[in-house]
Amino acid sequence: MNDPIDLPTLNARFETASATEILQWTFQRFPAERVVFSTSFGAEGMALMHILVSMGHIPRIFTIDTGRNFQETYEVWNETVQRWGVAIESYSPDPEDLSKLLDGKGPNLFYESVENRKRCCHVRKVRPLLRALKGSDVWMAALRRDQGESRREIPIIDWNETHQLYKVCPLANWLEENVWTYIRSNDVPYNQLYDRGFMTIGCAPCTRPVRPGEGLRSGRWWWEKEEAKECGIHIEDGKVVRKRKLDFQI
Numbered sequence: 001m002n003d004p005i006d007l008p009t010l011n012a013r014f015e016t017a018s019a020t021e022i023l024q025w026t027f028q029r030f031p032a033e034r035v036v037f038s039t040s041f042g043a044e045g046m047a048l049m050h051i052l053v054s055m056g057h058i059p060r061i062f063t064i065d066t067g068r069n070f071q072e073t074y075e076v077w078n079e080t081v082q083r084w085g086v087a088i089e090s091y092s093p094d095p096e097d098l099s100k101l102l103d104g105k106g107p108n109l110f111y112e113s114v115e116n117r118k119r120c121c122h123v124r125k126v127r128p129l130l131r132a133l134k135g136s137d138v139w140m141a142a143l144r145r146d147q148g149e150s151r152r153e154i155p156i157i158d159w160n161e162t163h164q165l166y167k168v169c170p171l172a173n174w175l176e177e178n179v180w181t182y183i184r185s186n187d188v189p190y191n192q193l194y195d196r197g198f199m200t201i202g203c204a205p206c207t208r209p210v211r212p213g214e215g216l217r218s219g220r221w222w223w224e225k226e227e228a229k230e231c232g233i234h235i236e237d238g239k240v241v242r243k244r245k246l247d248f249q250i
């Protein structure tokens, strides 16, 4: 039986630790098959994947294929599999949920209201996430604090009340320039949309390039106010919450 995890002490220690050290601790504490890494093939996700591949510690890896991704995202996914030979599980929206969502509202309902947008994110992202995380003790994600206001406080390791597992963000204190220095120095594949002004990459109808001086995540759901800009997958990070109700009226 392992000792309980003292999160404040561990987080204080991790603040000055490298991503590799954080990952080493994770794989010493938890068996690799109980750790799951979620990626949407963003720049930081690719950097973290390269660190994992270099260490020879490959957890379960999954992505959520919302059905509305850019072709460039499929290309970098394909290149990742071919270059590194990693198995990437793909989770898609449930067809019945999708029919309920689209019947009567049409495929581009997200532009009409925040509520419709959240409904679409719930069906295409949150519900597949629930299936993907099942049976894991640790959820690893490549979130960074400087990605926007909603991520400013994310801890490196935290207990996730909603999904009842630990969430580890080894790159939480990396800056954008650290990510790109890592990618360039290690010849890591990346989504070609970054070369066309995109700063973060989500679904095609909800992501656009960012203009000089705009925030990193300002290209996501650009028609909404800043505080609404999360899809529901990482909404809990850095906040104290009680177990969240996981269902939602589609």
Ligand code: SF4
Binding pocket: 066, 068, 110, 117, 118, 120, 121, 122, 124, 125, 202, 203, 205, 206, 231
């Ligand atoms: S990002 Fe847009 S298309 Fe993708 S799930 Fe959310 S609302 Fe739907």
